Amino acid sequence: MSKKHADGSGLEIIETPEALAGKISKAEVFFIKNRKVVLGIGAAILLAIVAFAGYKAYIASQEGTAQNALSSVIYDFEADSLQKALNGSGGNEGLLSIADNYKGTDASNLASFYAGVALLKQGKFDDAINHLQSFSSSDLLVHARAQSLIGDAYFEKNQPAEAISYYKKAVDSEKNEYFTPVYLMKLALAQEKANQPADAVSTYKRVIDEFPLSSEVVNAKKYMGLLEGQVGK
The missing domain is CATH 1.25.40.10 (Tetratricopeptide repeat domain)
Structure with missing residues (x-):
């Protein structure tokens, strides 16, 4: 047996163990009939959570490497050595490589901005637009x-x-x-x-x-x- 909530909300309150058992029984029947669907949805949600956690961990590990690479190339950019800044030198990655190889990191995002500025200075306007548009x-x-x-x-x-x-x-x-x-x-x-x-x-x-x-x-x-x-x- 159940009764309407006293505040007039229309919600039902389970009053007896028998009524509660009835509700549980309905849920069991639904689960049995739709077992594959329910388990499939649960597995998909779990997989999405695991994948997202893995992606975040991967990005975190990449961030440090990307930041180190970016700090090395900024000196060339500030010295107006644009070609070195864009393509790298002395074994260091350039802005174009950092922007492309570490997508999802803050360093990659910033490298896109610097690359856009450098390309604009070189008169490579379409490439500059592409990199600046990818920056946020x-x-x-x-x-x-x-x-x-x-x-x-x-x-x-x-x-x-x-x-x-x-x-x-x-x-x-x-x-x-x-x-x-x-x-x-x-x-x-x-x-x-x-x-x-x-x-x-x-x-x-x-x-x-x-x-x-x-x-x-x-x-x-x-x-x-x-x-x-x-x-x-």
């Missing part, structure tokens, strides 16, 4: 920097529409007194290149209005003045 960061300022660099690559490829898209992502990612005016200026230049003078004027005006103390304001006023005649302002 929870730090919004760093994320915005990566989006801006992808915009730079598209700008250099004479694809202003794509550049505009990524510059907008950089601008919208995290407002910052130092970086955002720079991204806005890049956005305005891309809009000019895309023959969108009215949009460019609005973007230059944002620099002037939202970041009056920025060093970019002087150029923003100059370029906006030149464009206003074209758009009839």
